[in-house]
Amino acid sequence: MKKWKCTVCGYIHTGDEPPDECPVCGADRSEFVEITGVVEASETLEAEVLGAETAVIESAENELTDTGQARTEPVGAKSATLFDKLTDLMLQNHVHPIAVHTPNGIVPAAVVFLLLAYVLNVISFELAAFYNIIFVLLAMPVVLFSGMIEWQKHYQGARTSVFIIKIICGAVVLFSLSFLIVWRVINPEVASPDSPVRWVYFLVHVICLGAVGLAGHLGGKLVFGRK
Numbered sequence: 001m002k003k004w005k006c007t008v009c010g011y012i013h014t015g016d017e018p019p020d021e022c023p024v025c026g027a028d029r030s031e032f033v034e035i036t037g038v039v040e041a042s043e044t045l046e047a048e049v050l051g052a053e054t055a056v057i058e059s060a061e062n063e064l065t066d067t068g069q070a071r072t073e074p075v076g077a078k079s080a081t082l083f084d085k086l087t088d089l090m091l092q093n094h095v096h097p098i099a100v101h102t103p104n105g106i107v108p109a110a111v112v113f114l115l116l117a118y119v120l121n122v123i124s125f126e127l128a129a130f131y132n133i134i135f136v137l138l139a140m141p142v143v144l145f146s147g148m149i150e151w152q153k154h155y156q157g158a159r160t161s162v163f164i165i166k167i168i169c170g171a172v173v174l175f176s177l178s179f180l181i182v183w184r185v186i187n188p189e190v191a192s193p194d195s196p197v198r199w200v201y202f203l204v205h206v207i208c209l210g211a212v213g214l215a216g217h218l219g220g221k222l223v224f225g226r227k
Helices: 036-069 083-092 096-101 101-120 123-154 163-187 198-224
Strands: 003-006 012-014 032-035
Touching: 012 198, 083 096, 083 123, 096 101, 096 123, 101 123, 123 163, 123 198, 163 198
Parallel strands: none
Antiparallel strands: 003 012, 003 032
16 A cells, blocks of 8 residues: 655555545645655655754854854855744744643633633632633734744645634634623623623633634644644
8 A cells, every 4th residue: 555645744644545635734635745665765864964964064163162263154055034043943842832722721711710600600700710811812922923833834834724724713712802801891790690791701702712622623633643
């Protein structure tokens, strides 16, 4: 049986033909390449050469630093910008997988707190839910920015259904949190027992939770769905 590799997410498919759509990232079959002994050997050789070049460059830089000589860029080399260095550092340290734990973990807690406030009629639970969503909203710029960097650099900005859905979910979370917080500030009694719109307020929390859960599911599929 032949093996085919998705060039977007790295998924490995076994079969005579590549699948019509990648089951992990949704990429078209045209994004698959057949894995052969030649391809594997070339990838291994490329990695070894890159590693050797990196080691030589680092060794030369260390020698120049030790001797006090100024380091110069090779002729024709393009120096990395501060933005490139920052984004590369974010990828190396897995900032996005770390950052998404904030909405994934806290939004469910906020929904539970709000539900407990409704059922038990305890105001402190509603207040806890409100503070939780404020914290998540403050973390969303890091979540969205790191996700964009991950998408552009790790997945080549592929516009497949999986990534489009994740982007939509991110927008839903951002706007629903902003809406809830503004609503709660304007009307502090929106979740009170006698409020006629308290369940609408709760429903928006549930929509936000659904978007968080779907984005987290698709993210986990991208990370752990590879063979």
